[in-house]
Amino acid sequence: MENKKAPYYVTTPIYYPSANLHIGHTYCTVNSDALARYKRLTGHEVYFLTGADEHGQKIERKAEEAGVTPQQFVDDIVKGFHSLWELMDISHDGFVRTTDDYHIACVQKVFKKLYEKGDIYKSSYKGMYCTPCESFWTDTQLKESGGVCPDCGRPVEEVQEESYFLNVSKYAPRLIEYINEHPDFIQPPSRAKEMLNNFLLPGLEDLCVSRSTFKWGVPVDFDEKHVIYVWFDAVLNYLSKLGYLSDNDELYRKFWPASVHIVGKEIIRFHTIVWPIMLMALDIPLPKQVYGHGWLVLDGKRMAKSFGNVVDPVKLVERYGVDAIRYFLLSEFQFGTDGNFNNEILITRINSDLANDLGNLLSRTVAMIEKYFGGEVPEAKVYVPEEDDTILPAAKALAGKVEDAMNAVHPNEALGEIFKLIRLCNKYIDITAPWVLAKDEANKDRLGTVLYNLAECMRIVGVALRPFLTRTSPKIFAQLGITDERLTSFDSITEFGLLPAGTKVVKGDALFPRIDIKKELEYLEALLPKAEEKAEEKAEPKAEKPEAKPAPVQAEQAEEKLPEIGYDDFAKLDLRLAKVVACEEVPKSKKLLKFTLDLGGEQRTVLSGIKNWFGTDDLIGKTVVVVANLAPKVMAGIESHGMILCASDAGDVHLSPLTTMSEMQSGLKVR
Numbered sequence: 321m322e323n324k325k326a327p328y329y330v331t332t333p334i335y336y337p338s339a340n341l342h343i344g345h346t347y348c349t350v351n352s353d354a355l356a357r358y359k360r361l362t363g364h365e366v367y368f369l370t371g372a373d374e375h376g377q378k379i380e381r382k383a384e385e386a387g388v389t390p391q392q393f394v395d396d397i398v399k400g401f402h403s404l405w406e407l408m409d410i411s412h413d414g415f416v417r418t419t420d421d422y423h424i425a426c427v428q429k430v431f432k433k434l435y436e437k438g439d440i441y442k443s444s445y446k447g448m449y450c451t452p453c454e455s456f457w458t459d460t461q462l463k464e465s466g467g468v469c470p471d472c473g474r475p476v477e478e479v480q481e482e483s484y485f486l487n488v489s490k491y492a493p494r495l496i497e498y499i500n501e502h503p504d505f506i507q508p509p510s511r512a513k514e515m516l517n518n519f520l521l522p523g524l525e526d527l528c529v530s531r532s533t534f535k536w537g538v539p540v541d542f543d544e545k546h547v548i549y550v551w552f553d554a555v556l557n558y559l560s561k562l563g564y565l566s567d568n569d570e571l572y573r574k575f576w577p578a579s580v581h582i583v584g585k586e587i588i589r590f591h592t593i594v595w596p597i598m599l600m601a602l603d604i605p606l607p608k609q610v611y612g613h614g615w616l617v618l619d620g621k622r623m624a625k626s627f628g629n630v631v632d633p634v635k636l637v638e639r640y641g642v643d644a645i646r647y648f649l650l651s652e653f654q655f656g657t658d659g660n661f662n663n664e665i666l667i668t669r670i671n672s673d674l675a676n677d678l679g680n681l682l683s684r685t686v687a688m689i690e691k692y693f694g695g696e697v698p699e700a701k702v703y704v705p706e707e708d709d710t711i712l713p714a715a716k717a718l719a720g721k722v723e724d725a726m727n728a729v730h731p732n733e734a735l736g737e738i739f740k741l742i743r744l745c746n747k748y749i750d751i752t753a754p755w756v757l758a759k760d761e762a763n764k765d766r767l768g769t770v771l772y773n774l775a776e777c778m779r780i781v782g783v784a785l786r787p788f789l790t791r792t793s794p795k796i797f798a799q800l801g802i803t804d805e806r807l808t809s810f811d812s813i814t815e816f817g818l819l820p821a822g823t824k825v826v827k828g829d830a831l832f833p834r835i836d837i838k839k840e841l842e843y844l845e846a847l848l849p850k851a852e853e854k855a856e857e858k859a860e861p862k863a864e865k866p867e868a869k870p871a872p873v874q875a876e877q878a879e880e881k882l883p884e885i886g887y888d889d890f891a892k893l894d895l896r897l898a899k900v901v902a903c904e905e906v907p908k909s910k911k912l913l914k915f916t917l918d919l920g921g922e923q924r925t926v927l928s929g930i931k932n933w934f935g936t937d938d939l940i941g942k943t944v945v946v947v948a949n950l951a952p953k954v955m956a957g958i959e960s961h962g963m964i965l966c967a968s969d970a971g972d973v974h975l976s977p978l979t980t981m982s983e984m985q986s987g988l989k990v991r
């Protein structure tokens with residue numbers, strides 16, 4: 321192996337601390353970890369970065385719901401990120417939080433730099449925004465998606481404000497050229513086509529990169545009314561943690577450009593369009609690759625906390641151990657495409673691949689060396705090509721196959737190659753039948769050769785598994801009696817025959833105990849969320865079919881039908897337009913906000929239970945519809961006179977007050 325290999329910088333997305341992480345986030349991080357570990361083991365200096373994306377309106381609202389400050393809210397959840405990564409044996413070198421001082425300083429410097437350069441400019445903006453995704457969508461994009469957010473299928477809301485814009489259109493032609501000239505930049509290749517055809521070639525609008533309707537973000541330091549758009553803030557984590565634009569940019573100089581950003585396919589757009597354009601504007605190199613992996617889906621739907629269908633990795637690891645879960649996440653799904661999470665497959669894999677194929681192979685090999693050679697690895701003296709060549713070439717080629725797969729960011733294929741060798745070894749035992757050889761002393765040397773080959777293959781397998789099964793490889797080495805680190809290095813498995821004869825094997829526990837499928841399936845099914853908990857699942861577009869139009873939320877609601885009424889009944893309602901003049905918290909109430917409404921000359925106090933969805937500033941100046949003749953009612957010690965009409969979906973996940981399409985005078989009747 322060469323001594324000096326290129327530094328390797330791999331990143332995961334920085335996850336939103338809006339809720340605890342689930343198996344989908346774990347999938348991405350474990351696969352990135354395997355890459356980082358593999359590169360370290362093959363002599364690269366590695367920086368592996370993960371972190372938390374802590375700003376934005378979604379987090380601000382969640383914190384409000386929880387009755388704590390946004391900082392307290394994220395601090396608490398980020399603690400859980402750290403313990404999950406510890407549990408999963410994640411070997412990150414850095415953990416970035418977008419509320420860290422160095423990050424905020426970096427974002428502000430970049431913003432100012434691009435503003436001074438003219439690549440960020442101030443203008444007025446009116447657009448449709450999806451708060452959960454923190455994304456604006458153009459009319460064309462919304463037309464395509466049937467009016468809902470093209471990413472998540474949820475309703476968008478109109479937002480108008482004076483904002484700063486990134487001059488995306490200026491750089492788009494350069495980016496198109498770059499993508500065409502660098503076929504490895506966006507992987508898998510289908511995602512590159514998607515970006516070109518769906519976004520870049522139809523033409524990009526400049527991107528709004530500041531918000532002034534909420535506070536929880538990095539302030540624009542020269543115009544504090546604005547906070548920087550959360551995605552502009554977030555992608556800069558990849559530079560801020562390396563010290564870019566700081567007094568100590570040693571890591572930046574060593575590791576930039578990133579070798580690969582691993583991201584889920586739904587955020588590849590930000591990473592292959594917005595991010596590269598920011599980098600072009602900064603005049604620094606683009607990451608070498610952005611890899612968009614597929615989703616873990618359950619019953620055809622992407623697993624996501626807000627869809628109520630997530631699996632908790634902690635529960636799985638507590639029950640089956642970290643390596644069983646790492647193995648499942650690393651081997652079962654083709655990294656670039658969606659994969660169905662299925663409990664039965666999980667248990668079957670543990671039983672057949674780990675307990676049977678791998679675990680039994682090791683225990684049989686060690687047991688036979690103990691039984692026939694007093695526990696010492698015998699010498700290989702008698703080569704029988706028809707038999708030995710069923711495993712030797714595969715063992716010698718393994719390191720190269722793992723390398724190819726890892727360079728292509730296909731950990732599942734690397735594991736597939738390792739397990740192919742394991743299965744060949746099991747067949748080799750059947751073909752050579754050591755127990756038959758053992759019956760005749762004349763076959764002793766041949767028996768020794770068979771067992772040597774098996775032990776050496778186990779060493780090679782143990783080394784190759786190091787990036788993937790962090791706990792299992794050391795157990796394999798311990799049972800084979802290997803203490804010399806040179807025999808566990810990746811370098812050492814390009815050669816067959818390094819395990820010294822005479823090494824003393826040590827019998828140990830089964831690597832993976834077999835699991836009772838029926839019992840475990842009952843346990844696992846009980847962990848899955850019940851149907852009624854799957855609050856938003858119907859808003860989710862089907863996985864792996866980006867062209868499918870997401871169903872509008874309201875179309876799916878099964879609301880009870882009310883009896884028909886006559887016009888006279890309807891006419892009893894005095895519905896009026898009212899302008900929100902002021903809004904304040906109601907002490908001790910978790911749900912209520914107190915509104916002062918202007919009904920055209922008349923001011924009213926109206927309480928509304930919408931605190932979970934809106935802050936006190938959100939509706940100021942907006943026109944709403946009120947039931948003006950509703951009898952006054954005292955709530956939380958305050959008299960409310962009227963009711964603000966809102967639309968909401970079945971689980972009350974989305975809620976929006978009714979308003980008018982154009983500016984209308986307060987007090988007008990609604991009929």
Ligand code: MSP
Nearest residue numbers: 333334335336344345348373554555584615616623
């Ligand atoms: N904060 C942004 C990312 C900013 S990166 C500069 C974000 N965060 S997130 O918490 O929503 O995490 C999204 C990522 O988590 C996905 O891109 C993907 O890597 C991972 N996954 C979340 N759900 C997943 C599945 N169901 N399946 C596989 N990966 C999943 O977006």
